Amino acid sequence: MAGFFDRMLTLDRRWIFLFVFLSVAIPIIIPIGLPVTTTGSTRSAFEFIEALQEGDIVWISFDYGPSSAPENDPMAEAIMRQCALKKLRFVVDVLYPLGGLQLANNAIGKIAEEFPKLRYGVDYVNLGYKDGAAAVMRRLGEDIAGAFPTDVNGTPLAQIPMMQGLKSLRQVKLVFTAATGLIGEWWITQVHSQIGIPVIIGPTAVSAPKYYAFLNSGQLVGMLGGMKGAAEYEKLLRGRYPQMAKFYKTTRDFTATKGMDAQTVLHTIILMFILLGNYAYFRQRAKAARA
């Protein structure tokens, strides 16, 4: 046993990698179904959208790529489902190059299948990708058609019923950005600070700590922090709209709730390694002190 703790201090990283792999893979294959508790920042985001009126427009920006899709996809889908349930109209744009548009198209396709009564051009529209994120955001505040002359299919905005009355971002009730990197922050510093439009951000878990400063200062009305935030939102959605449970029940499709099982086991394993490592460290220090 003493040898085990001595070896802990010089443990080969590959043992840790093996445990990490198993702790993520096994719960994905065999879901546990652990409960999810909600936090204030996610609840504020949910209630803000719940308070919007039928017909209000929500701007949903896909500002992430395939690498953070497991965290951001469930967020974007949950928000779009809520919009569809509340009969809010939504406009989708993509400001992240390298894969963002494909993710947006996939998510919209999924929602369109789940809600067959949604009409493209009337209830929702996909504007596609535009380069130059911050410059596009500034332009959207003045003239949407100047930034996106056509939608993703090449149809001029003037021919899309939903966009005919929508000239600038000022007419939109909320911006939701599912973001990785800087683009999410620009919605706060370039758009909210200049136009005053409410922003909800769905950052990756790594970026989430930074946005608490913006939450506290009132520059954000809510935040879905990483996969945990997405799982919380899924829980809130199921709680308010029980008919949504069917989309989160299947074990084949990945959802944030399912991902939380893996994250829980992984955190447990990492905490155990940290505790064992500290015990071994103190044991060694005590031995050295005695010697």
Add this chain to the structure above:
Amino acid sequence: MNFDFGRVALVLLFAIVPIGGIILGIRAPALRSRIPIMVGFLAGLVPIVSLYVPKNFISGPTGMSPRLDQWLIILAGFALLLGIVNVLQTSIRKITRREAGWPFAVVLLAGLFSTGSFGIHGAISGQGIGFLPDGSPTPFKYMADWFFLPLQSTIFSLLAFFMASAAFRAFRARNTEATILLVAAGLIMAGRVPLLELFALPFPGLQPAAAGASQFLGRTTEWIMDTPNGAAQSGIIIGAALGAASMAIRVILGIERGYLGLGKGE
């Protein structure tokens, strides 16, 4: 060609004046280092002025400031060509000299030429880089979907493994600060996930207590994220913003020249 004031002013400031300076610089070498500094000054001044002067020629949709943004994107495109030339030079040198790892250079060039060719073919033929009319993917999209995206996800997934090994190594209670770091990290890791419910799974009787304790842990986590973390993040962001503003002023006024490769006194 329309000659609106903004476009003409931009071409004068960033094309004609620097070219004239270069020609003058042939006679006076000392002037040559002044040209990039002057261009930097003008390029920094235009966006700042556009923040406060809402005139169309400066900050309108076709004004000087948005045009400058577009010019930067075009510049980056040309610089990308330089980068690709460098990649080609490095890889070809590696292959011809049979340096260590030269087969990887072959793979790199194969990927570069094949993907590049598919993309250029898609642009020239009008097929694009998405789906063909029959619904099948173009070769470019096939490469992106089945090579590029999985490889990208694989490298990103390394983060989970490296985070675990970094946490194991770094979170040791060596001193007071390290102990605070360890305790905070442990609380956050435990509070963000239903860890206590996981432990209580084999013991149904303990589950309500586990749920209650988990709620408390969750609230503690939220407090740590909201209060100490929020305060520290705000402090760092504000300090960094001031530092960035100070650095920007130095760059615009030509006081900071290290990024141009100019040293003291140059």
Add this chain to the structure above:
Amino acid sequence: MPEGAVFDVRRAEPPAYDWQEVATVDPGVGRYVDASVQDGSVYRYEIRVRVAATPAGAETPGAAGTGLEPPTAAAAPAAMGAAVVSDPVASHDNWFRAARANSLVATVLFTVIILSSIAYARSGKNIFIRRIAGLNAVDEAIGRATELGKKVFYIPGSQSMDDIQTVASIAILGHVARATARYGTDLDVPNKDPLTFVSAREAVRSAYLSEGRPDLFREEMVNYVTYDQFAYTAAVSARMVREKPAAIFLIGYFFAESLILAETGQSTGAIQIAGQADPTQLPFFVATCDYTLIGEELYAAGAYLTREPVLLGSMRGQDIAKAILILIGISGIIAVSLGVQGIPEMLLTR
């Protein structure tokens, strides 16, 4: 205002001057900006109150849950208030955006403070700058690489030259390159962004020239890898594992690749100095690197390493501005606690 009342904003445009709906605004909102007009065109605006029709049997709000029998309301038709019509107006772009006057004052004040601090420094006054361990370690790291006969890796972040952190990183690269030129140490600068690649190459070339060692400079020292984040990370990580540098600098703006690069560098046994102003990736650098420059320490590097009076002066100016901000913050807290809203209103910028 009756319950459920809203304001309809309508606009009459030339040439027909028919009224068209522009927006519906809730009560309490004091300002609506119509951003869809054309400068020079003359418009008229109309505002009127509209109350939506209520059907019969609608519950009185707030009665539910009180245990009282909610009164059954009669149906009420939609109602319109009298319209208020504006005089003919035409928009034009202004010379000054008055809403940002406070920001302009702050910018000018900040610039004046920086410039006067620079003048103060140029007059020969000694300016104290606190010890920054990461910057002290730069020469130590390069010396270690020289002794071991191994490379120095310098990774200038993943953003382009339009990001001020990258500019600061290239300035530090110049200092590092002068040191490697002086000691004859091999330097490798892999780049993700093409503009950064061009600037980095010029900075290194100038550094070697200024040290009188142009013979030691090789074009392949500063090389371009690829624009994709994780392809770049994979390539640089593989290079670290193969070439086992003695010193690695990770200075600039990093995203998710920060931990992969830093942890790989840690596994090779190199001394690592990292620096980033944005706080997102700092925890990973702190956990894996020997020294980390946090926040504005990155921007102080130029002043710290060169000890140029001009740069030291601007650091002093920055600190004075920070002290003023702290004072304003404290005054604001006291004022708001006493119910005076003036300071937050004064600082708000649109």
